[in-house]
Amino acid sequence: MRGLTVAFVSFFYIVHGQKLCPDGNEAFATCEGVCDLDPELSCLDIGGTSYCCDGTFLTTTPTTPTTPTTPTTPTSASTPTTPTTPTTLSVTPCPIQTQPDTTKDCAVKSGLCKVQTYRNLMAAMCSQTCCLPPGTKKPSQNKPTQPSNNQNCVDPDPTCSQREAYCLVKSYQKLMDKKCPNTCICKRKKSQG
Helix, strand or coil: CHHHHHHHHHHHCEECCEEECCCCCECCCECECECCCCCCCEEEEECCEEEEECHHHHCCCCCCCCCCCCCCCCCCCCCCCCCCCCCCCCCCCCCCCCCCCCCCCCCCCHHHHHCHHHHHHHHHHCHHHHCCCCCCCCCCCCCCCCCCCCCCCCCCCCCHHHHHHHHHCHHHHHHHHHHCHHHHHHHHHHHHC
């Protein structure tokens, strides 16, 4: 069964050539069995490669099959109804200062705008779609991991600046602090000091 689940997860989370964790975030930190960079994250197989992901989204609730019911016959004659004309939704412009969205799929992910765990990420990447001012929410209450043996504040991963918004996502903060200390920790210290 585990093999089937892994195959399903692998198939389901490769979208348009981009590998995604179950929570919808891009899979970019590889692992082998355990996510050494952040033990709170799971090491999940996505498309034949294992990545550090927030595995809490893998839980599924079993469904109970429902018993079909017999249709009932109306007891009184009904009056035919006139079809309604579809209404066009008007888009209200955002009343606050926002920045242009930095990714193309903001409209698809707009449901995450109101999910507290993702507000920082969505404000950074989809400010206009979510009508959220970028950078106004305080980072998570978790103490950031201090860089060990990295006093030069250098990012070993060249893609860190593209993933800076993940520095503020609670479930990815430890991973990002280790993988991108300059982008996450050093910039945070400079802004506080």
